[in-house]
Structure formats: C-alpha cells, structure tokens
Amino acid sequence: MIQIENLTYQRGSRVILDNINLKIEKGEFVSLIGPNGAGKSTLMKIVLGLLNGYKGTVLIDGIDHRLWVKRHNFGYVPQKESFDPLFPATVSDAVKLGLMKRRLFPPRDAKKRTAAALEFVDLCGFENRFIGELSGGEFQRVLLARAVAADSDYFFLDEPEANVDKQGVSRLYSILTRLKEEGKTVVNISHDLQTAVSASDTIVCLNKTLHSHTKPELLSAEIVRRTFGNAVRLLEKDHV
Amino acid sequence: MFDSPLLLTAFIGVMLASVSTSLLSVPVTMNKVSFMSEAFAHITFSGIALALLFEWNVTAVSLIAVIFFSLLISFLTKNNRSEQVNITMIFLAVSMAVSVILLSFNERYTVDLAGYLFGNFLFMTPADLKASAVLIALNTFYLSIFYRWLFYWSYNPKSAQVYGIPVNFVYYTFMVLIAVNVVVTVKSVGVILVTAQMILPGLTALRLVRKIPAAAAVSTLISLTAAAAAFFITCYRDLPSGPVLVCVLFAFFLFSLPLRFLVTFLRGHSLSFGRPGSRLRQ
Numbered sequence: 297m298i299q300i301e302n303l304t305y306q307r308g309s310r311v312i313l314d315n316i317n318l319k320i321e322k323g324e325f326v327s328l329i330g331p332n333g334a335g336k337s338t339l340m341k342i343v344l345g346l347l348n349g350y351k352g353t354v355l356i357d358g359i360d361h362r363l364w365v366k367r368h369n370f371g372y373v374p375q376k377e378s379f380d381p382l383f384p385a386t387v388s389d390a391v392k393l394g395l396m397k398r399r400l401f402p403p404r405d406a407k408k409r410t411a412a413a414l415e416f417v418d419l420c421g422f423e424n425r426f427i428g429e430l431s432g433g434e435f436q437r438v439l440l441a442r443a444v445a446a447d448s449d450y451f452f453l454d455e456p457e458a459n460v461d462k463q464g465v466s467r468l469y470s471i472l473t474r475l476k477e478e479g480k481t482v483v484n485i486s487h488d489l490q491t492a493v494s495a496s497d498t499i500v501c502l503n504k505t506l507h508s509h510t511k512p513e514l515l516s517a518e519i520v521r522r523t524f525g526n527a528v529r530l531l532e533k534d535h536v
Numbered sequence: 537m538f539d540s541p542l543l544l545t546a547f548i549g550v551m552l553a554s555v556s557t558s559l560l561s562v563p564v565t566m567n568k569v570s571f572m573s574e575a576f577a578h579i580t581f582s583g584i585a586l587a588l589l590f591e592w593n594v595t596a597v598s599l600i601a602v603i604f605f606s607l608l609i610s611f612l613t614k615n616n617r618s619e620q621v622n623i624t625m626i627f628l629a630v631s632m633a634v635s636v637i638l639l640s641f642n643e644r645y646t647v648d649l650a651g652y653l654f655g656n657f658l659f660m661t662p663a664d665l666k667a668s669a670v671l672i673a674l675n676t677f678y679l680s681i682f683y684r685w686l687f688y689w690s691y692n693p694k695s696a697q698v699y700g701i702p703v704n705f706v707y708y709t710f711m712v713l714i715a716v717n718v719v720v721t722v723k724s725v726g727v728i729l730v731t732a733q734m735i736l737p738g739l740t741a742l743r744l745v746r747k748i749p750a751a752a753a754v755s756t757l758i759s760l761t762a763a764a765a766a767f768f769i770t771c772y773r774d775l776p777s778g779p780v781l782v783c784v785l786f787a788f789f790l791f792s793l794p795l796r797f798l799v800t801f802l803r804g805h806s807l808s809f810g811r812p813g814s815r816l817r818q
Contacts, residue, residue, distance in 0.1 A: 344698065372698050379692050383566070384746045393688050397700035400681060426746070446699070 297322050298343065298361075298450075298483070303352035305338060312338050314505045316352070320483060320498075322449065325476040327492035328485045330502040330523055336485045337375065337454050339502065343483075344372065344452060356450070369397050371443025371451040373436070375458055375485075381428030387414070388423040390438050394445035413445035414438075417471055433464030440471060451475055453484045457491070469495045489520070542658060543771070549660030550763045550781075552668035553724045554733075558759030559675040560717055561738030562751045563710070567690045570735040571621055572609070572711060575628040576718040579605045581727045582631040583719075584652050585638035595667065598719045605631070606715035610708050655726030655778025657767060667720050678713055679752070686710060687748065724763075725778040736785040737762070740792045744799055758788050 298320040305313040313335045320326050328336045341347040343354055345365040356364040371394070379385070391410045392402045403409070414422055417437040427435060436456055443451055453472070457465040469491050476482050476497075486492035493499060493512040501507040501523040564570055583598030609627055613620035639649065651659055679686070688696040689706040697703045718730055725733045741754035766781035 346698065366700075369700075372695075374695065374698075377692055377695055380568075383691055384742070384748060384751075385687075385691050389687070390691075393691075393695065393699045393701075396684060396688065399700075401684060442699075 297355075297357060298481070299353070299355040300339075300343070301353040301355075303339075303342065303350060303354065305335070305342060305347070305350040311504060313342075313350070316502075316506050318500065318506060320481065322481055323476070323479045324498055325472070325482045325496045326484065326498045326500055327496040328483070328500045328502055329487075329489060329492060330507075334503040334523075336502055340452055340454055340483065340485060344370070368448065368450075369394070369446040370448040371440075371446045373439045373443055373451075373453040373456045375454040377435075377439060379427065383428065385427050386423065387419065387425050387427060387430070387438050387441075390427050391442045391445050394442040397446070409445050409447070410441075413441040416444050416474070417441045418467070432459040433461060433467070436460050436464065436468065437471070440468070444475070449480055451480055451482045451484075453482070455485050455487060457486065457488050465491060545662060545665065546657040546660045547767055549665050549668060550657050550724045550767055550777075551760060552665060552672060553721045554737075554759040554763035555756055556668055556671040556675055557717055557721050557733050558737045558756040559672070559679060559752060560714060561734055561736070561755045561759070562741060562748060563679070563686055563690065563738075564714060565735050565738035565742055566748070567710075569620075569711075569714070570731055571624055571628075572606075573714050573718055573734045574731045575609065575624045575631070576602050576606055576715040577722065577727045577730045578628045578635070579631045579715075580719050580722050581652065582635045582638070584722075584727075585635040585642075589638050589642045595663075595719065598722070599716065602715040602719050603712055606711045607708060610711040614704065614707055651726070652722065653726050653728050654776055655722070655724050655729060655781070657724060657770060657777040659723040664720070664723060671717060671720050675713065675717070678709070682706065682709070683748075725781055729778045729782045732782040732785060733759075736782070736789055740785075740789045743789075743792045743796045758785070762788055 298318075300316055300318040303313055303316040303318075304311070316339065328339065330336050338347065342350050343356070343361055345362040354361040356368075388407075388410050391413055392406055394413070395402050395406050395409060410423065411420075414420055417440050419434065419437055419441060422430075422434070422438070427438065430438065436459070440453075440456065443453075451472075456468055456472075460468060465488060472482055472484065473495055476495075484492065484496070496512055499512050501519055503523050507519060507523045564573060579602050580598045583601035584594050586592070586601070587594040587597035605627060609624055613623050650656075685696070685701050685706045688699070688701050689703050689710075693703050693707075696706075714734075718734070721730050721733060737755040737759040738751065740758055741751040745751050745754055762784040763781060766777065766784045769775060769784070770777040770780050
C-alpha cells in the first residue's frame with residue numbers, strides 16, 4: 297500500500313503540489329490525470345525517491361518510501377527515455393537493467409527472466425535487436441518488459457502512451473490490465489482519459505491539489521472541468 | 537635496435553600505455569566524454585609545469601592535480617551534463633593559462649616542453665613501465681567488475697539510477713580513471729595529442745563491431761598495432777613519436793570507413809546502426 301500524507305512540494309516560490317493526501321491499495325490500478333504542469337510526474341518522482349525537498353510523509357508498505365525504494369525492486373516506465381540511437385544496447389541489455397538492483401552482474405536466470413518478460417509484452421525474438429532499430433511502440437514495450445523483469449508488486453508508469461499509436465496504446469493497456477489481474481499495483485499517469493477510465497480501478501484527478509480520488513464510474517464532467525480548467529469543455533459527461 | 541636499453545624501455549612503455557588507454561577508449565567514446573580527457577591532459581600539463589618549476593616529481597604532482605580537479609569537475613557537473621562541456625572547457629583554458637604562467641618563471645622549460653606537449657617515447661623510464669602495468673591491471677579490474685554499471689550509466693543515467701545502479705559512484709570513479717590514464721599516457725603522445733589516443737582506437741573499433749567486449753578487444757588490437765608501427769616509423773625516419781602515433785591511429789580510422797561498409801554489407805544490415813533518419817530520442 298502507498299500512503300501519501302500532507303505532501304507539499306515547492307520549486308522556489310512556485311507550489312507544485314499542495315497538501316496531497318492519497319492512499320493506493322495493493323493490487324489497485326490507479327490512473328493519475330491532470331493537465332500539463334499539474335504535478336503528476338513530480339508526485340511519481342517523489343514516491344520513487346527521485347526528488348527531495350518536499351514536506352509530508354510517503355510510506356510504501358508501511359515504511360519510508362526512500363528506504364523501500366533502496367530495498368525493493370519496482371517497475372518504472374518513464375515518459376521519455378533519451379538515448380543515442382547508435383548506442384550499442386540490445387533489447388536484452390535494456391530489459392536486464394530491471395534485474396540489476398544491488399547487483400554487479402545480472403542474476404544467473406537473467407536470460408530466462410528476460411525472455412519471459414519479453415514474451416509477456418509480445419516481443420518474443422527481439423532479444424538481439426538493437427534498441428535504436430525499434431519503433432516507438434516497440435521501445436515502449438521494451439521499457440514495460442524491463443519493468444516486468446524487475447518482478448515487483450509495484451509498477452509506476454509516466455504517460456506510457458506518449459509517442460505510441462492508437463493500436464500500440466490498446467496493446468499497452470491490455471498488458472497493464474494483465475499485470476493488474478496478477479495482483480500487481482499499477483500507478484499510471486495518463487493523458488488518454490478514455491483509456492485510463494476504462495482500465496483503472498481508481499482515477500486520481502490532480503492539479504497541484506487533489507481534486508478527486510474516485511472510482512471511474514463516479515467521475516463527473518464537473519470534476520474533470522475543475523481539474524483541467526476550461527480547456528476541456530469538449531470532454532463533457534458523455535465523453536468521460 | 538633493442539640492444540639499447542633506452543629503446544627497449546621506450547618500446548615496452550609505449551605498448552603498455554597503448555593497452556591501458558585502449559581499454560578505456562571504448563567507454564570514453566560511448567560516453568562522448570573525450571573532452572574530459574582533453575581537459576585532464578591540460579590539467580596534467582599544469583602539474584608538469586608546477587613540478588618542473590619546483591623540481592618535484594612530475595608524475596606524482598600531475599597525478600595529485602588531475603585527480604583533485606577531475607573530482608571537482610565531476611562534482612560541479614554531475615547533475616547537469618549540458619553544463620559539463622562548458623565547465624570542463626573553462627578548466628581546460630585556465631589550466632593551460634596557469635601552465636604558461638608557471639613555465640614563464642622557469643628558464644629551463646624549453647628543454648622538456650616540446651616532449652610533454654607532443655610526446656616522446658624516449659621519455660619513458662622503468663618507473664613508467666611499472667605505472668603502465670599497474671594501470672592496465674586497474675583498468676582491467678574496473679571494467680570487468682563495473683562493466684554493467686558503466687554500460688547502463690552510459691546508456692541513460694536516470695534510468696540506471698531508478699533501477700539501482702549507483703550512478704554517482706560510476707561517474708566519479710570513471711572520471712578519476714580517465715584522469716589517471718591521461719597522466720600516465722602523456723609521456724608517449726603528449727598533452728596535445730593524448731585525446732586522440734584515448735578516442736581513436738575505440739571509435740574505430742565501434743565502427744567495426746557492435747558488442748562492447750568485442751569492441752574493447754578490437755580497440756586494444758588496433759592500439760597495439762598502431763603503437764608498434766609508430767615506434768618503428770619514429771626510429772627509422774627520426775620523426776616525432778606522438779604525432780606519428782596519432783597519424784597511424786587516424787589511418788586505421790580512415791581504413792575502417794570503407795571496411796564498415798563491407799562489414800554491414802556482409803551482415804545484410806542497413807548502414808546506419810539505428811533506423812534510417814533516426815535521431816536522438818528526446
């Protein structure tokens with residue numbers, strides 16, 4: 297379980313997150329939605345111990361999140377992962393990063409676990425392909441395979457559908473749904489409201505403050521408008 | 537030729553120095569941090585100038601100076617790789633300026649200066665051979681133990697950090713290792729040319745083979761062959777050793793260009809390792 301209590305984060309005088317209180321149960325599929333600059337990625341980075349200088353408490357499975365992150369594996373799919381396309385890393389290399397926590401060398405069963413993770417994301421036979429040769433959707437699934445290989449109960453995804461076509465997005469969400477069915481906790485930042493609503497157990501509407509933390513079926517157009525502002529008038533009730 | 541102990545020492549010295557730098561050449565090329573080795577070479581020159589002025593041990597003073605400044609530069613730039621180039625270049629220019637000022641106090645400097653700037657195999661002493669041998673052992677140990685960490689740090693430091701790679705440790709130790717290699721190699725190719733010896737073998741190897749361990753082996757082979765060729769050309773033609781070595785390494789690089797076309801043709805792949813027209817992912 298992830299517990300966030302009275303979390304406030306400021307960058308200079310600008311408040312990015314204001315007194316956030318949130319509880320994510322184990323095995324829950326949670327989607328964080330909100331406009332650009334709402335603090336979604338910041339919240340995820342704080343939970344993963346990648347950002348300091350905040351006020352409040354973050355606990356994962358009852359222990360301080362920084363300690364938890366040091367001790368445990370977790371799956372993470374970033375919004376973007378920049379790399380030189382000529383960098384000589386294969387798909388197998390990229391996936392094995394998920395197995396490197398507190399290790400100098402990959403574990404003995406790394407090959408088996410890599411193959412299983414690639415099979416999970418429908419990328420069988422991609423092991424020796426160079427990552428610079430992959431399409432955006434394929435690369436995103438490699439990142440997901442890396443998260444799967446980490447063999448954690450927690451998955452954190454920061455807009456995994458970015459740079460992926462519609463078919464790729466639905467394939468991505470079917471993989472995430474399978475993860476949820478296996479009892480994994482999925483925390484997903486999304487701009488694709490419709491897909492997020494259909495796949496998630498809980499929708500968290502965030503825009504500096506927490507506007508709503510509700511089941512998808514209870515998400516009203518009013519909540520969405522409050523979260524996104526007037527920019528989403530088009531997203532009226534029947535679209536949500 | 538090898539009846540002369542001086543020449544024998546020089547030959548062994550240049551071969552050992554070639555092996556040590558070639559081992560680091562692939563990771564340096566992969567990380568695109570050749571400008572760091574350039575800056576460390578100039579900082580080494582400040583150490584040399586200081587040692588010559590006060591008649592101290594040149595290698596010891598250079599080593600202390602370069603390790604201190606490599607850690608300082610790494611600290612100042614560790615969270616901002618885009619600033620890394622600017623800050624490193626500032627240190628490069630300032631260290632060169634300090635070197636020239638220090639040397640201006642020393643009336644004897646013209647005797648040694650050209651050798652330190654452009655390299656001279658004959659500067660090699662038995663102590664340098666020992667230092668090079670220790671360095672080969674150190675490089676081999678570091679790369680065999682921390683290869684995976686270095687690989688993932690080079691690929692993407694942020695992702696490496698998320699998945700538990702101690703990126704700060706990798707960054708600092710790698711920079712110090714480059715710095716130490718520069719100090720030991722300076723005698724064979726000189727301050728001005730050491731960067732070429734640091735990147736050309738690795739760059740050439742990576743054009744021919746994709747896998748890092750294979751590239752490291754090819755890099756070492758290229759470096760050793762070039763060093764031997766340069767040594768004999770230098771002896772028989774009485775040419776400056778450092779520039780000859782760099783020119784031979786560059787010849788290997790030029791030769792690798794058509795060879796790469798051939799290799800990729802035989803593999804049946806496209807010429808680019810990435811997708812055609814692919815850019816750096818943002």
